[in-house]
Every structure is written in C-alpha cells, then in structure tokens.
Amino acid sequence: MTTYRLRKGGSTWRRYVDRIMTGLILLAVAIAVIPLILIVGDVAYQGIPAINLGFLTSLPTPPGTPGGGIANAIVGSALMVGLATLIAVPIGVGAGIYFSEWPESRLSLVSSFTNDVLAEFPTITLGIFVYIIIVAPTRTFSALAGAAALAIVMVPIIARTTEESLKIVPVSLREASMALGIPRWKTVLKVVISTGRAGLATGILLSVARAAGETAPLILTALYSNYIPKSLLQPTGSIPYLIYYYGSSPFTDWITTAWGAALLLVAFMLVLNLSVKLLIGRKFAGVRAEI
Amino acid sequence: MANLSKSSRRARSRGDVVLRSLVATAAIGIVALLLVLGAELVNNSGLSLTTYGLGFLTGTVWDPVHLVFGALPFIYGTLLTSGLALLIGLPISLGVAIFLSEKARNRRGMGSLLGALVELLAAVPSVIYGLWGLFFLVPVMKNYVEPPLHSYMGFLPIFGTTPIGTDFLTAGVILAIMIIPTVTAVSRDILNAVPNSQREAMYSLGATDWEVTRKAVLPYARSGIFGATILGLGRAVGETMAVTMVIGNAPSISASLLSEGYTLTSLIVNQFNETTSSLYASAMVEIGLILFALALAINFFARVLVWRMTRGARFRI
Numbered sequence: 001m002t003t004y005r006l007r008k009g010g011s012t013w014r015r016y017v018d019r020i021m022t023g024l025i026l027l028a029v030a031i032a033v034i035p036l037i038l039i040v041g042d043v044a045y046q047g048i049p050a051i052n053l054g055f056l057t058s059l060p061t062p063p064g065t066p067g068g069g070i071a072n073a074i075v076g077s078a079l080m081v082g083l084a085t086l087i088a089v090p091i092g093v094g095a096g097i098y099f100s101e102w103p104e105s106r107l108s109l110v111s112s113f114t115n116d117v118l119a120e121f122p123t124i125t126l127g128i129f130v131y132i133i134i135v136a137p138t139r140t141f142s143a144l145a146g147a148a149a150l151a152i153v154m155v156p157i158i159a160r161t162t163e164e165s166l167k168i169v170p171v172s173l174r175e176a177s178m179a180l181g182i183p184r185w186k187t188v189l190k191v192v193i194s195t196g197r198a199g200l201a202t203g204i205l206l207s208v209a210r211a212a213g214e215t216a217p218l219i220l221t222a223l224y225s226n227y228i229p230k231s232l233l234q235p236t237g238s239i240p241y242l243i244y245y246y247g248s249s250p251f252t253d254w255i256t257t258a259w260g261a262a263l264l265l266v267a268f269m270l271v272l273n274l275s276v277k278l279l280i281g282r283k284f285a286g287v288r289a290e291i
Numbered sequence: 292m293a294n295l296s297k298s299s300r301r302a303r304s305r306g307d308v309v310l311r312s313l314v315a316t317a318a319i320g321i322v323a324l325l326l327v328l329g330a331e332l333v334n335n336s337g338l339s340l341t342t343y344g345l346g347f348l349t350g351t352v353w354d355p356v357h358l359v360f361g362a363l364p365f366i367y368g369t370l371l372t373s374g375l376a377l378l379i380g381l382p383i384s385l386g387v388a389i390f391l392s393e394k395a396r397n398r399r400g401m402g403s404l405l406g407a408l409v410e411l412l413a414a415v416p417s418v419i420y421g422l423w424g425l426f427f428l429v430p431v432m433k434n435y436v437e438p439p440l441h442s443y444m445g446f447l448p449i450f451g452t453t454p455i456g457t458d459f460l461t462a463g464v465i466l467a468i469m470i471i472p473t474v475t476a477v478s479r480d481i482l483n484a485v486p487n488s489q490r491e492a493m494y495s496l497g498a499t500d501w502e503v504t505r506k507a508v509l510p511y512a513r514s515g516i517f518g519a520t521i522l523g524l525g526r527a528v529g530e531t532m533a534v535t536m537v538i539g540n541a542p543s544i545s546a547s548l549l550s551e552g553y554t555l556t557s558l559i560v561n562q563f564n565e566t567t568s569s570l571y572a573s574a575m576v577e578i579g580l581i582l583f584a585l586a587l588a589i590n591f592f593a594r595v596l597v598w599r600m601t602r603g604a605r606f607r608i
Contacts (some may be wrong), residue, residue: 014499014502015499017499017501018499018500018501018502021500021501021504021505022394022500022501024386025386025387025389025390025394026390027386028382028383028384028385028386028387028390029386029387029390029405031383032383032384032386032387032409032412032471032475033405033408033409035412035468036408036411036412036415038423038427039415039419039420039423042423042426042427043419043422043423046426090317091317091320091321092317093317094313094314094316094317094318095314095317095318095320095321097310097314098311098314098315098317098318099318101311101314102311102315107315107318107319107322108318110322111318111319111321111322112318113594113598114321114322114325115321116590116594116598117325117587117590117591117594118321118324118325120522120525120526120529120586120590120593121529121586121590122528122529122530122531122556122582122583122586123529123531124529124531124556124559124560124579124582125328125332125529125579125582125583125586126328127559128332128559128563128576128579129327129328129331129332131563132331132332132335132576133331152324155321155324156321159317159321183304183306183307184306184307184310185306185307185309185310185311186306188310189310209414210414212416213414213415213416213417213418213419214416214417215416215417215418215531215532216417216531216532216556216560219560219563219564220559220563220564223564240416240418240532243418243419243422244418244421244422244532244536247418247421247422247425247426247536248425248536255426258422259422262418262419262422265416265419266415266419269411269414269415269416270411273410273411273414277407
C-alpha cells in the first residue's frame, strides 16, 4: 500500500494547526460573550438599589432631593411607542404582504431592497427628517414627532418579518383555498395571514423592543420633560433619553436613577425577546438574524 | 349562468385589485420615505451647501460663533472609530460565525444557546452600552489598558498621547462590541448557505476541520462575508449614543488613538438643538446629509453583496 504524504510536513503539523485554530475560534466565542455578561451584570448590580415602588410611580426630583422616580419617562415611552406601533403596523404588514405575494414585481424588488437599507439606517438621520417635517412646522418638540420617528424605525422590521413569515406558509394551504373558489384577497387575509400570525406577532414585538430602546431620534423630536405629558404636542420624556440625560450628569443620585431606568429597559428587552422565543420556538431563527 | 360567473369573477378581481393596491401603497410608501428623506436633507442644507461648497468637507475648524464650519474632524472621527471597530470586531465575529456554522452544527443545544446570547447582545439598546461604557469601560481603559500601551508603545504615533479614557480607542472598542452581533449573524447565515458538497469533497481528501473551513468554506463565502463586514461598518458609522458618551466630544484630527475625538453622529446629538442662526442650522443638516450619503453608499453596497449570496438569482446586479 502506498502512503501519500501531503505538503506542509505531513499530518502532525496539520493537526497542530487545526488545534490552534479551534482554540482561537473558542477564544473568539468567549470574547464575544464576556461583554454581554459584564453589561447585564453591571446593569443589574447598579440598578437594583434604585428600584422600588416610588421609583415607578413618582416624578423626578431635583438633584439632592431623595425619593424621585421616573413615572414621566415610563408614561412618555409607553405613549410614543404605542402611537408608533399604531402607525407602523399597517404600513409594515401591508408592505410585507406585498413582498411575499408579488415577489417578482419590480416594485417589490425596489421596495424590499429599500426596506433593507432603511432597516440599517442611522436613526439619528430619521430624527433630523422628522425634525424638519414635524418639529419645525409645529414649533415644538412633541410626543407626536417622537412617535413618527419611532414608527420609521419600526416599519422595516415589521415588513421584513411579515414577508418571511408569510413566505413559509405552505403552498398547499393556499392551493386548497383557491380550489374552493375563494378569491385571492380572501385567501391572503383569511388563510395565509392567520397561518403566519405567530410570525407577524414576532415582528411586531421585536419592533416594539427596538423602538423602546431608541434614543438618538427622540433627542431631535420629543426631547424631554419632567412631567407627565398632557397633550401630544409638547416635549415628552422617555426612558432611553432619561438614561442618557441623567447618566451624563454629574449628580450621583441622578446617575443611580439612570442605572435603575437602564435595568428596567434591559428587563423589558429580555422579557420581549424571551416571549418571542417562546412564541415561535426555533422556527424563525434565520429571520431574526436579518434584522 | 354565464352572467353569474362573470359577475362573481368581476367581484373576485375587484377584491384582488383593492388588496393589491392597498399593500402596494405601503410598499411605495417605503421607497417614497427614503426619497423624501434625502430630498429634505438636501433642501434644508442648501444655505450651507451654497455658502461653503466642497470646503465644508475639507475644513478642519468648527467654530459656530464665527460661523466657520468644516466637517473634516467629524468625518475623520467617524471613519477612524468605525475602522477600529471592524479591526477588533471582525476576527471575533468570524470566529463565532465559524463556531456556529461549522463546529456547533451537530450540537444544536450549544449552538442555539450561543446564538441566543449573541442575539441578546444585539437587542441591548445603544444607550445602555453608552452608560456601561461611561462607568465601566472608560475607567478600565484609562487605568489598565491604555497606560501600558502608552508607556511601552508610546513611540508609535497612534499611542503617543497621555491616556484619558474618553477617546477614539474606547469608542472603537465599544463599537466593536456592538457590531459583533450583526456581523456574526449575517456571516453565520452566509456560511450555512455554503453547500455541504463543498465540505464533503474536502473531507474526502483527508483534510482537517480547519483546512475544510479555510479552503472550501471561506473562499466560497468570501463575497457574502465581505458584505457582512460592510454591513457592520454601516452600523458603526451610524451608531450614535454609545459613541457620544465615550468619545470625549472634542473635535480633533489626531493620529493618536488615545486622544479625544468627535463623530458626525455625536455632533448632531450635541449641537442640533443648540443652533443659533439659520446658517448654523443648515450646517447641522448638512452634517446629517453627509451621514445619509455615507450610510446609503455603505448599506447599498453591503446589501447587494449579501443579497447575491443568500437570495441567489432573485436580485442580480
């Protein structure tokens, strides 16, 4: 029997290289996971002392005055994210249906591509845009402007997940419906969408999670207020802005408040992401990666 | 009978037309949004565009009081920190992606746990990275990482200045942490899309795991991974809050990574609401326009590369 020797000094050397590279790959995995542990750990460690019932229900106090809360930011965030969801869901779901039902059309190619580009766009430029079209004409920073900016952040996420989750609805279901003489629009609304609804819900939840953490566009649109908003046309506080504003201040009690708000926000993200996991299992692992 | 079927067909097609035009409106809305966004930025930076022309891009002085506006320090800061982020983040992301697609392929539990952790890293909001960066990373860099770099390698211009913590290097590190999830997730999908026959052919020649990855998988996925990298670059360029909180916010074009800096995004955060004249406001919008153009070019390029790899013939350019 002939034995073949490969170049590079035969199998010992090659195995050696293989081991080293495996080690480096494992090292990369460790380095990638460490920041997550540090961040979540630090937020929990610094944030827990700040959290109590009053923290959630009372308004902020001036530096040095104990007992302040972040109720203004909680209400403001909920208001703006809720309003943004109302604006973004019809547009995002509509576009997603178009992408999945008419994938070959020219509009679908162009719009779907634009959607991908928009999903990765610096959100601060969206803030400038909304400043120009809403804040400048109305002469005030407002929850309305903040919600518009957040809606632009949400649409691409909803559109993409809607498209992906409708595409995997089996063709046989669609054919069965059509064979019964049900028109296409009814098939889409009643059969395709109701089969893919877990995916739709996922997209909406993910976009809510993303919008709730957005800070940059709100700085140019909603700004901040220490009070509960009374109308949609006045400056409105939000949790991420509060974290930025209080965290960059020189006052230790404000910084503690920022950590408490950060813990609240991270907990909200974790809950939403875990419920997405439970809602859909592993089916959509690939879908999420694209966002 | 004929009448009946005709009318029902008409009703059917009317419903179809209504649905199609409704959802098409949404799809058109997305395209229109990007176009209007670009047009508004150009419109509102008109004053600054005509006043400064191309000098805006090359000017090194930013002095709102005397209405002297040059964007170069901010462009420099954005490109330098993003470049650093890629330099640090790309090898790590590739390692994790290779682990997920090649090593953990048959260990689904481990792979999906790690995948979930990386996804969580992507879900953490930017401002949280900023807060953590300010109170954890900045002191660590200032006290433990940067002094040795400065004292042992201070003869290199890139480590030439006294460590302060809030600088280009720290911003680059935090950006690297933030782009790892993006680059990892896209690269993993690209590697998963490499046909198994590529691997099997190489294994059948007696290759080791690494040789298969290096010679059969990575070359096949090259353009897609390049796309993932550019996508990470786009994310780094547009990243705002975390960078603003750790970079020091002082405009400078210094070769030293240990010096304070400023980026396009952090300039907008700090000064957009403070403008005192229409020329100043217009200059701020032009900063946004530069960012818009940069992000558009980067994302367009990246998407073309990634789409070609993962969606195949659907979108050929």
